[in-house]
Amino acid sequence: MSAFEIDEDCGERANAAAYALGALEDADAYREHLRSCAGCRAEVAELQLAVDALPSTVIPGRAPESLRRKVLDAVRSEADLLHAAGRRADRAPRAWRSPASWRLLLAGSASLAAGAAVLIVLAVSGGSSNAVRVTTAQIAASERGAQGTLRVASGRAELVLGGMRQAPRGQIYEVWLSRGEGSAPAATNALFGVTRAGKASVEVPGSLRGIREVLVTREPLGGSLHPTSPPVVRVVL
Template identity: 30%
Template sequence: MSDLHKLTGAYAVDALDDLERARFEQHLAACEDCRAEVAELRETAALLADASAVAPPESLRSSVLAGISQVRPLPPEVPSASVTSLDETRGRRRGWMPFLVAAALALVVGIGAAVTQPWAGDDRGNLTAAEQVLQADDAREVAHDLGEAGRATVTWSKSQERAVITTEDMVAAPDGKAYELWFVGEDGGFTSAGLMADAPDQTVVLTGTAKDAAAVGITVEPDGGSDQPTTEPIAVFDLTKAA
């Protein structure tokens, strides 16, 4: 899990593949430090959004990504028994922030001018994996009221072949357990689609393709997940009846 903390810079400049992005967004929902770092980097990039665009050299993307891999931050430090002041914490973050900002700027500015990102495609290429599903023209959703356990909604897009689950006030899994997501095929077979973080409100992109899925299920599994469900689903979202 600590490796996910290192992806803040790459995520902020949209340099992760779909699988990395989905896993990092799941981690982001539960990590306040990473959310703050991503926000700072995106704010820096936004300051340059109004600059005029010119075509970048073909080698730009590979060179920037190579640089990011060398300057990604260390995972947040675990405080010792002594109290660490807010100023000290900010001081440590300032130590590595210039490197991350430089990497972000390298994707946006060239020598004396801003550049575009040819690998991003149209405007939808700048959306997160979750946003691409939630904002798809063919997005469909099905919701479940889990009573005192909260509420969950699954949104899926046939064109994107992906699914996203959004929760509201969802209670945490029991100690030593985790919520695991599943794609359920028309034959009733279960395929693991990742674990959910212990956060009441989150948006998670299911791992894998929803192309052949007839439903999405949630089960309570041991920490780390299971290859196949070991308990009855606490919720099943019928994608064939999604509105």
């Protein structure tokens, strides 16, 4: 399966919500899975848009160690039960697992959803030691209705986009890193496409130390050494 095909029956999609919340223990393994599974990338991108809105709805706090242990014990117990029951045991009816249902769960009831999300994140991280910095992307006017964020945590950066247009035939999206005025954007090996719904979740390679902007342009297949078109996505750090 190519990185741009969608496996609607992927057993890893059940972990998308925990990953988007920053509560998945083996996040590195799931991030590696996202490289080759467009279905899970689309699910994460959809959930991430709702998760990114949660911090503005609650006052940050620190979970006590006793609560952290209780949450982790509950998560592990449920995981053990699901493992024993088989990979499809956690599959809810399709209407519940649809992106629209997840949006209602995470964003429709702001106080409840935000409180639960922050509780899980704080309980698993033990406080602010694993803080996630989220920056909203600036989208070109040509991408009407598109939105995106850059999530930076533990030295890793991930760009999550939604509502993007498919790149024209013979082109692909490419990520660039800019150190500011007077400095030409540096090419990266992050080349990606978007799903039919316009979603993508791509890891930004390298360190962001000294980087002022993360850019995305449309380039010929295989990428370019220098941008050949204006940025359609810009994240100012």
